[in-house]
Amino acid sequence: xxxxxxxxxxxxxxxxxxxxxxxxxxxxxxxxxxxxxxxxxxxxxxxxxxxxxxxxxxxxxxxxxxxxxxxxxxxxxxxxxxxxxxxxxxxxxxxxxxxxxxxxxxxxxxxxxxxxxxxxxxxxxxxxxxxxxxxxxxxxxxxxxxxxxxxxxxxxxxxxxxxxxxxxxxxxxxxxxxxxxxxxxxxxxxxxxxxxxxxxx
Amino acid sequence: xxxxxxxxxxxxxxxxxxxxxxxxxxxxxxxxxxxxxxxxxxxxxxxxxxxxxxxxxxxxxxxxxxxxxxxxxxxxxxxxxxxxxxxxxxxxxxxxxxxxxxxxxxxxxxxxxxxxxxxxxxxxxxxxxxxxxxxxxxxxxxxxxxxxxxxxxxxxxxxxxxxxxxxxxxxxxxxxxxxxxxxxxxxxxxxxxxxxxxxxxxxxxxxxxxxxxxxxxxxxxxxxx
Numbered sequence: 001x002x003x004x005x006x007x008x009x010x011x012x013x014x015x016x017x018x019x020x021x022x023x024x025x026x027x028x029x030x031x032x033x034x035x036x037x038x039x040x041x042x043x044x045x046x047x048x049x050x051x052x053x054x055x056x057x058x059x060x061x062x063x064x065x066x067x068x069x070x071x072x073x074x075x076x077x078x079x080x081x082x083x084x085x086x087x088x089x090x091x092x093x094x095x096x097x098x099x100x101x102x103x104x105x106x107x108x109x110x111x112x113x114x115x116x117x118x119x120x121x122x123x124x125x126x127x128x129x130x131x132x133x134x135x136x137x138x139x140x141x142x143x144x145x146x147x148x149x150x151x152x153x154x155x156x157x158x159x160x161x162x163x164x165x166x167x168x169x170x171x172x173x174x175x176x177x178x179x180x181x182x183x184x185x186x187x188x189x190x191x192x193x194x195x196x197x198x199x200x201x
Numbered sequence: 202x203x204x205x206x207x208x209x210x211x212x213x214x215x216x217x218x219x220x221x222x223x224x225x226x227x228x229x230x231x232x233x234x235x236x237x238x239x240x241x242x243x244x245x246x247x248x249x250x251x252x253x254x255x256x257x258x259x260x261x262x263x264x265x266x267x268x269x270x271x272x273x274x275x276x277x278x279x280x281x282x283x284x285x286x287x288x289x290x291x292x293x294x295x296x297x298x299x300x301x302x303x304x305x306x307x308x309x310x311x312x313x314x315x316x317x318x319x320x321x322x323x324x325x326x327x328x329x330x331x332x333x334x335x336x337x338x339x340x341x342x343x344x345x346x347x348x349x350x351x352x353x354x355x356x357x358x359x360x361x362x363x364x365x366x367x368x369x370x371x372x373x374x375x376x377x378x379x380x381x382x383x384x385x386x387x388x389x390x391x392x393x394x395x396x397x398x399x400x401x402x403x404x405x406x407x408x409x410x411x412x413x414x415x416x417x418x419x420x421x422x423x424x425x426x
Contacts, residue, residue: 007266016265020273024280031284038291046298129235129388 051081051093053137054110054119059083059090071195078191080199083110091118092192092199098184101176102126105135107184109146111192113200116153120146120185125177132177142169142178151189159186206331213335219312220343220397221404226312230344231393233303237360240348242296243303244341250285250307251316251340252333254278258321259329265322274317282308299366312340350396353378355387 006012048065055064060083067082081093093110103126110118120143122135134140145168151159160166161179170178192199219225226247233243257277265273286304290297297304307313316336321329352358359376367374386392 003263007264013266013269017269017272020276024276027280028283031287035287035291039287042291042294042297046294129385131385 050108050121050123051110054108054121055083055091055093056118059085059110059118061085062087064093069199071198073191073195082199089113089200094188094191095123096184096188096191098180098187100125100127100180101132101174102128105177105180105184107181107188109185109188111189113196114150115189115193115196116148116150117146117185117189120144120181122181127177128174131171131174134171134174135177135181142171143181145169146185149185149189151186151193206328209328209331210335213332213337213339214342215339217336217339218343219315219336219340220347221401223312223315225315226310226340227397229303229306229310230347230397231390232306234344234348234351234393234396235388236352236356236358236362237345237349238299238363238366239303240344240346241341241360241363242300242366243306244337244344246285246289246300246304247307247310247313248334248337248341250278250281250310251313251337252330254281254313255316255321255329255333256326257281258317259324259326262322270322271314271318274314278313278317279308296366299362312336347393347396347400350400351387351392354384354396355392356383357381 044065051064062082062084064081064083067084069080069082070077071080072078078094078096082089083091083093091110091112093108095106095108097104097106099105104124105122105127106124107120108123109120112118121137122143125133125135127133127135134142137143154167157165158167159182161168161170161175161182163170163175164179166182168178168182213219215222217223220227220230229243229247234240254274254277258274261273282304285307286301289300289304316332320332324332349359352361357378360374361377363374364370364372387396
């Protein structure tokens with residue numbers, strides 16, 4: 001029986017689909033197995049790079065990627081990375097998120113033991129290009145304004161954009177985006193203040 | 202037909218251009234052409250998938266019965282895109298950070314299934330590969346042109362961040378027009394529709410002019426002889 005007549009048989013088609021699905025799954029499994037260590041390593045490196053961006057150089061002598069504590073906050077788990085010097089915790093690094101103009105804005109921040117921000121970076125956002133994306137450090141210096149700020153400096157009511165009588169600049173044509181980032185950073189500082197004992201403990 | 206590779210290239214790049222003539226794959230075209238660099242990255246990644254998909258489809262074209270060919274091709278293309286995604290993520294991670302968002306989008310690029318259906322299933326492996334290269338480059342060219350126009354009008358730059366995609370030696374491509382902030386509209390989705398519309402109209406006019414000239418040449422030739 002040649003292929004042309006075989007191909008028209010009713011049993012040929014499900015068999016063919018089954019074989020194709022099996023081969024595709026096998027190929028995916030092999031590639032996934034081969035690439036997963038490299039992908040995990042690359043993602044760990046990305047995380048380390050972004051963590052070291054918010055943490056001033058020389059602040060940590062430990063591998064803070066491995067020195068973590070998971071805390072519950074409003075139903076979500078926040079992983080806190082702890083930067084130590086000679087065994088003593090010097091800073092806590094964690095991610096906070098807030099709803100921006102279009103979707104969630106993810107912010108990575110480092111806080112020292114006095115509750116002051118050491119650095120803030122926006123990790124991920126879907127804000128309007130050209131307007132809201134000035135929250136990215138590579139597009140604008142705006143996000144550096146948070147360095148050294150704490151819950152008492154500026155005072156509670158000044159933790160807002162200038163339009164809301166706060167101290168932080170907004171952008172021309174985009175107020176909601178910086179407002180969300182300010183709220184996220186303030187929330188992160190409150191989280192740190194409330195859970196400091198859990199973080200250091 | 203399968204030997205005429207020059208014709209295949211010409212069709213892919215111009216006459217049957219994926220975007221400008223077949224009007225396929227408009228979703229990724231609109232979505233990623235906010236800059237020339239994005240367009241280039243998406244175009245090259247799509248070209249790679251298109252060539253491999255064409256080759257594989259051509260290889261199995263006698264085995265697959267026509268009733269189930271569409272699901273088979275869909276599984277094939279989805280598998281291929283996922284593999285490309287994982288391989289780039291693992292071993293070309295810097296490139297992945299620039300392209301990562303777009304690679305998964307390739308799976309919804311109907312041009313790839315379109316070429317499998319329209320060409321690879323009827324032709325040999327070499328011709329299918331050439332067709333994949335031609336169609337892919339035509340697609341890449343269209344994305345780069347749309348991306349550059351939008352980027353130029355919208356942000357006042359050309360090939361911004363090209364060195365992130367292609368390596369530091371391509372930094373010379375990056376141009377910044379000083380003193381021009383750009384018209385934001387061109388970066389936003391309406392800009393994509395506007396630019397594509399004007400380009401399509403332009404191509405139509407050019408094609409008609411060329412056809413008229415050819416017709417005129419054909420008419421005068423016998424008279425002169």
